[in-house]
Amino acid sequence: MKPVKKNISRPTGRAVLLAALLLGAVGCGGPDAFKVSEACGTKVDPDLIGQLLPRGEKLKTKDTFSEPKQPRCEFEVDGQDVVGLRGDVVEPFIKPLEINERTMLRLGNPMPADVGDGATISDHAAMAVQACTYNGEKSQYILVIDGVEDPKDTAERRRILEEFLRSQLPVAMAAEGCRP
Structure with a gap:
């Protein structure tokens, strides 16, 4: 037994x-979320931008067609362009939120957000506008992030996009010399 x-x-x-x-x-x-501390020549919150990028092995940030008043960059993960980030200093009479209304609609359920002088958050992109003075002239600064697919939960993605705009808009404006 x-x-x-x-x-x-x-x-x-x-x-x-x-x-x-x-x-x-x-x-x-x-893989863990990427930690990015600079994009388009400005500092970014590494935790926020990292949450908006897909997981992967290799991250590359590249400036694309940047020039004064128009910083541009793209994030590439494992050889694929995934997220674009850009800023623009434009004349005060331009209405960027209206001009881009169709694009934001195409990117999914655009909703206004309380960021800057106005913002729109869609399922895959976000845009904020803030009046400023650039080289002594009244202007406005536009910050756009698009191509965002992560996090997969849409509500969480939209929350992080809004938080990103809120933290990045003043930093991007200051880096470009556009004073509130």
């Missing part, structure tokens, strides 16, 4: 081993 202790410990041992394997698998998720 086999000892009872041995019969009990074998199933218990299997359960413990299975639990350890499952916990190990949970801990072996995909």
Whole structure:
């Protein structure tokens, strides 16, 4: 007759081993969020922008067609262009939120947000506008981020987009010399 202790410990041992394997698998998720501290020549909140980028192995930030009054950059993850970020200093009579209304509609459920002098957050992009003075002239600054697919939860993505606009708009304006 086999000892009872041995019969009990074998199933218990299997359960413990299975639990350890499952916990190990949970801990072996995909890559961590990227930490980006600068984009388009300005500092960015690494936690916010990192949440808006897809996970991957290799991140590349590249300036695209940047010039004074128009900083532009794109984020590339694993060889794919994923998120674009751009700023523009424009004349005060231009109405960027109206001009881009159709684009924001195409990007999913645009809703106004309380950022700057006005903002629109869609499912995959966000835009904010703020009046400013540039080289002694009345102007306005437009900040746009688009191509955003992460996080996958749309409500969370929209919340982070709004938080990003709120934190980045004054920083981008100051870097471009557009004073409120």
